[in-house]
Amino acid sequence: MPFDHRTQPLSPYAVRVLATLMEKARTVPDSYPLTVNSLQAGCNQKTSRAPAMQLSEGDIQAVLDELRQRHLVMEASGQRATRWEHNFERVVGVPSQASAILGLLMLRGPQTAGELRINTERWHRFADIGSVEAFLEELRDRSEEKGGPLVVLLPRAPGAREARWAHLLCGEVDVSALAATSESSASSGADHGTAQRLAALEAEVAQLRATVQQLCTALGVEPDSATEQAD
Incomplete structure (x- = not known):
């Protein structure tokens, strides 16, 4: 045919x-x-x-x-x-x-x-x-x-x-179905981007904590004490 x-x-x-x-x-x-x-x-x-x-x-x-x-x-x-x-x-x-x-x-x-x-x-x-x-x-x-x-x-x-x-x-x-799919993809993409930014911030905080710990060790003070002295 x-x-x-x-x-x-x-x-x-x-x-x-x-x-x-x-x-x-x-x-x-x-x-x-x-x-x-x-x-x-x-x-x-x-x-x-x-x-x-x-x-x-x-x-x-x-x-x-x-x-x-x-x-x-x-x-x-x-x-x-x-x-x-x-x-x-x-x-x-x-x-x-x-x-x-x-x-x-x-x-x-x-x-x-x-x-x-x-x-x-x-x-x-x-x-x-x-x-x-x-x-x-x-x-x-x-x-x-x-x-x-x-x-x-x-x-x-x-x-x-x-x-x-x-x-x-x-x-x-089906234009309406395509629009719904596009919105879903955009939403998923936004959620993925938020998760990536959050992970990056958490990694940065962890790195800063490690740096503070190294400085406190070099100065011979505890991290809590260093924070109180700064206050």
Whole structure:
């Protein structure tokens, strides 16, 4: 069945598997196509992935079977071990530059045009942010005959300088859910920063106490006595 993200959106697992193949084809071509084990490691990376996932080998194989039925992946021929490669650009009908942008949105979630330009550096080197924005607008304004929009510009979050873009391969974006996730992440980040500052202050106090103890030892006085004399 031909690929149609509007009537048959991809699952989050399918997007992760497909985007990982797209990434590795560009960033580590010597290791591409990928075995299931390599693909699993790429999908479950702790960095450059949002959200973090833990896909099992069974999950990967089930997704590959689904994507193969939709012609988005295929087994590589002439390989002793079974390896997989993507067929994204031809099936979806997008150029290499647009594919790089979509792949990053699929792997890392919503991003601004500026973030996309930086993050796509290893995939495709865009001349400037304007080039990225031009491809994003082209993906947003795709005609119905070509399959409809593949990205959407999200409402700018409170306090944010730029609006973010999101892909539509999993269907329409739940803006309220994304906003809640962003607020939760920001809150977690703030809590983490507070904890770091508190830990730094505690370490500084401990160091000061040790210095006072050393001075008191050198002067032959007890710390409490030194404090009383200072008072």
